[in-house]
Amino acid sequence: MKSALPNLLTLSNLLAGCMAIVFVFDGHLEWASLAVLSGMVFDFFDGLVARALKVESAVGKELDSLADMVTFGVVPGLIVYRLLKTSLESQEMSDNMEFMLPFSAFLITIGAGYRLAKFNVLPSQVHFIGLPTPANALLIVALPLILAYQGSDAMNTIILNHQVLLFLVVLSTTLMNMPIKMMSLKLDSSNWKDMLPQIILVCMSVVFIITLKFASLPLIICSHILISIIKWYPR
Secondary structure: OOOHHHHHHHHHHHHHHHHHHHHHHOOOHHHHHHHHHHHHHHHHHHHHHHHHHOOOOHHHHHHHHHHHHHHHHHHHHHHHHHHHHHHHOOOOOOHHHHHHHHHHHHHHHHHHHHHHHHHHHOOOOOEEEOOOHHHHHHHHHHHHHHHHHOOOHHHHHHHOOHHHHHHHHHHHHHHHHOOOEEEOOOOOOOOOOOOHHHHHHHHHHHHHHHHHHHHHHHHHHHHHHHHHHHHHOOO
């Protein structure tokens, strides 16, 4: 029975992703973003529970990647697609360009799929290569949440600028597949000095969330990248 618990959590992540897709289709991007955030919670605890119960399995690993592909690959692509559609409605450009340009958002989905495939064939490591798909999804889902709950005229103009969104597509796709080491938040070491960067990131994230709310999410990802670079590539 206990061996089924991690898979149940993973399937809950997959369900959250499916719900998020429906919310995007219905035009509720902020609900889709909240569904992705709930999927991240399930994604964090499925591996934690599997390790704690010592029931890690090959099936669980594959199931985790399939769920991640939906929640952290397909949904972010759909969200940016809808944001690009909205941003282009007020732009003067050809009908063909207005129709085709939003599809560039699915480079995020393609990049996530390729990153997950590479992750599956690598041996188990204490760090990631490239930005993890959940972290990248966090960067994307922050946008509808800021628009819905913390938006201002200036902030909305920036987020709904198609050039900014296209830059984000290229940036997130690149970060997921860059050959750089990114630290994991798994607390697998008994030496607290080894875990100091993770502890610093968690503490910074708590402060950011309390003070900036949803606007903190991109800052948390930037901090994750910066601390990883300092940790793995010291001068």
